[in-house]
Amino acid sequence: MTQLFALHSAYGLATAAAALDGDLLGARGERILMPFVSSTVPELSVGIAHDPALASLRARFDRIEGLDTVLGPLHPSSWQPEGAELPVLRRLLTRAWALEDDLEILVQSPQVAPARTLLSLFPHARITIIGDGLMTYSPMRVLLPHTVTARIGRVVHADVVPGVTPLVAAPTATPVPVPPALFAAALAETAAGLDDTAGLENRVHGEPSALVLGQYLSALGLVSDRDEIALQQRMIDRAVGYGAQHVVFKPHPAAPPRLADALRARAEAHGVAFHEYRGALAAELLAERIDAQAVIAGFSTALPTVRTLFGRTIDAVGADTVLARLSPYENSNRIPATIVDALTRPDSPFADPERLQLLVDAVGYAMQPVVAAHLRPRAEELLAGISASDRDRYFAPDRLAELRLPGAPRETVVRRALRPVGGIGRIEQLRLTAAGGRRRIGRAWRALRGR
Incomplete structure (x- = not known):
């Protein structure tokens, strides 16, 4: 059997590598990594096929067949051939990649091209979904044809929210959680050749520090530039509240320099040192390098990951604002923001895994009532007993009214x-x-x- 891994992110590659290390993917056959770049401007990105930090993870595979080299100037997300072209493309790619008839395709985002195209291109291949952070806990964004969903057998995901099962491909696919220890070991390999934190480590060594992560929410249209600066300044305040004498800020790659300037001024006003890190080290590993007392962000996947893998304290600022402003309601960032908010709220009523699962199921149904129709009883169960403030925090009144759910406005x-x-x-x-x-x-x- 041939296993074809169509992956685009370092997180997904680390998840797949950890699953291979744990022998979670079944019988050993030829394993082909088919990396591609999903960013809007691929020319400005270093994809997983060429990132030197990921060399040891790529070595888990027998060979690499880059999709970008096949598609040429066509962006991978634009690869949506006509149905009449599929048989010809299937024969060409089967020959070019030397694929066996017994084929399994492992993809990260089955709802969109190029993964969706591959699933249609090989209609007899088995399908496994490789998780990509907290997005995996969301239901499918679109209703895939039965010819695809019937072949999705597994969802392999890093178990960064223990006790909570992802909703993607539910209820038919079998969840395969990758143990935190295996995933942590795979992530650690990506830092083996990176030494750009030496000076930073020396400056903060032995003194309390906190890591603040930027997400550039204004680029998503969720907040204004001014509001984003205010949110990030509140993160600095939280870091100081944890007793940090050093604040390390890892900005979003697209964030403007003036954001860091405003945060530096805020830190200096508190009398604490401010350090900006723009290196390639993952946030989870950067927190380990500086021995951060707390990791603070908006709703980054790194928050539950760093808590589960390394036992770090986490905190979120502005997750409630994001939840209120996400539009439309089915925005794919809603579940990640919900999970982070529920895990970091003071005295959260959803910190217990069973309660958090119920919340995720209910929000998932409200987001995708057709795809996740099986979750309606779960949504009714939660909403029948939830407080009014929590209901308003996680559910839009119009959505409740539209779906005739408990708690809908009169x-x-x-x-x-x-x-x-x-x-x-x-x-x-x-x-x-x-x-x-x-x-x-x-x-x-x-x-x-x-x-």
């Missing part, structure tokens, strides 16, 4: 008029009915006049 005359019926709003339905009546009256009048 229906007013205006809301009833706007509520869709048969795919259109009631007001539009009345307008169309009136227009049809006018046309019928017109035809009758013309008939009476002999026209």
